Amino acid sequence: MSYSSATYLDALKASGDFLSLTRENEFSLPYSSFTLTNGTNVTVHDTGIIEFQPATASNKDIVLSSAIHGNETAPIEICDQLISAIIKEEMTLKQRVLFIFGNPKSINIGKRFVEENLNRLFNGHHTQEGIASNPERVRAKQLEDVVSDFFSRGSEGSARCHYDLHTAIRGSKNEKFAVYPYLHGKPWKKSQLQFLLSCGVNTVLMMKSAATTFSYYSSFVHGADSFTVELGQVKAFGENDMSRFAKTKETLIALISQESVEYGEFNASDFELFSVYRTINRTCEDFSFPFADDVENFTGFAKGELLATDGQTRYVAEVEGEAIIFPNADVALGQRALLTVIPMQVDSNFI
Ligand SMILES: O=C(O)CCC(=O)N[C@@H](CCC(=O)O)C(=O)O
Numbered sequence: 001m002s003y004s005s006a007t008y009l010d011a012l013k014a015s016g017d018f019l020s021l022t023r024e025n026e027f028s029l030p031y032s033s034f035t036l037t038n039g040t041n042v043t044v045h046d047t048g049i050i051e052f053q054p055a056t057a058s059n060k061d062i063v064l065s066s067a068i069h070g071n072e073t074a075p076i077e078i079c080d081q082l083i084s085a086i087i088k089e090e091m092t093l094k095q096r097v098l099f100i101f102g103n104p105k106s107i108n109i110g111k112r113f114v115e116e117n118l119n120r121l122f123n124g125h126h127t128q129e130g131i132a133s134n135p136e137r138v139r140a141k142q143l144e145d146v147v148s149d150f151f152s153r154g155s156e157g158s159a160r161c162h163y164d165l166h167t168a169i170r171g172s173k174n175e176k177f178a179v180y181p182y183l184h185g186k187p188w189k190k191s192q193l194q195f196l197l198s199c200g201v202n203t204v205l206m207m208k209s210a211a212t213t214f215s216y217y218s219s220f221v222h223g224a225d226s227f228t229v230e231l232g233q234v235k236a237f238g239e240n241d242m243s244r245f246a247k248t249k250e251t252l253i254a255l256i257s258q259e260s261v262e263y264g265e266f267n268a269s270d271f272e273l274f275s276v277y278r279t280i281n282r283t284c285e286d287f288s289f290p291f292a293d294d295v296e297n298f299t300g301f302a303k304g305e306l307l308a309t310d311g312q313t314r315y316v317a318e319v320e321g322e323a324i325i326f327p328n329a330d331v332a333l334g335q336r337a338l339l340t341v342i343p344m345q346v347d348s349n350f351i
């Protein structure tokens with residue numbers, strides 16, 4: 001179904017249901033904007049992309065993305081509820097917010113992606129000589145552009161943040177965790193860890209290299225405090241126990257509807273921090289793991305134990321307790337099939 005902008009705006013204002021509008025328009029939706037009676041300006045940039053600008057001055061520019069992988073439904077449900085509460089004026093915003101449902105068609109087919117993993121196409125990787133375009137490549141470029149435009153229109157000195165909300169394919173010993181993109185030597189921020197803790201996320205992985213993910217893009221290109229946040233395990237719509245994400249939702253509501261938020265004092269013992277030990281890419285068709293699909297993220301391996309086999313190459317644990325994250329033997333050739341992590345302590349590179 002496609003709408004003229006006037007028709008969809010009436011329906012959107014009445015229902016607040018931007019998710020359904022997005023799902024009914026997988027590839028495009030006409031630009032339009034309107035103002036709520038509380039003065040918040042609403043701009044629909046395109047399908048899945050909606051911006052809210054409060055009437056009062058704000059000090060944060062916040063990007064909340066979900067559905068970069070279409071089957072990761074809990075974050076989609078959280079963002080859907082927040083958007084609807086804003087449009088129906090059940091919540092008044094104090095901060096500028098850009099919500100993104102990344103890949104509408106992949107939501108509809110209930111799959112991680114349609115042709116290509118969107119979260120491997122950021123930071124310019126959507127456009128590569130000799131590689132044909134496809135809707136996910138077009139969308140990655142559009143999402144980069146819309147985030148650039150959003151941050152460029154923020155007030156000078158505004159704090160930029162981007163929380164890219166996902167769920168993991170496997171179960172995880174630490175149910176919720178975040179990936180802190182590589183900061184090129186800049187310090188990690190305790191205040192951001194406190195925000196994550198308030199969301200119910202006490203486990204953070206520190207990346208050691210550049211990536212093609214959405215969170216790395218906004219961190220590296222826009223200097224945003226940016227994270228990939230994993231909220232439990234992939235489930236179909238309606239099958240999520242949303243009570244497990246109540247702290248996340250409350251913390252996001254406070255972030256966008258308050259002028260400032262006080263988080264508790266930083267205490268290293270509240271967190272489990274990991275540093276990425278290595279990334280194992282799939283280079284051969286013949287790639288496999290020796291462990292079952294129900295072996296969870298953060299499972300540690302004994303030194304010398306087999307972690308993965310890529311053609312003739314056998315990867316064994318190099319350190320006692322080397323733990324697996326995101327094992328996926330089905331990735332495209334050349335892509336990350338496994339991360340391994342080891343525990344790390346808070347040191348002088350945390351401010
Ligand atoms: O559980 C899995 O295998 C993947 C879950 C997921 O989509 N994770 C993100 C992490 C992105 C990052 O490294 O910051 C991804 O793989 O894209």
Ligand SMILES: [Zn+2]
Nearest residue numbers: 069072166167
């Ligand atoms: Zn994901």
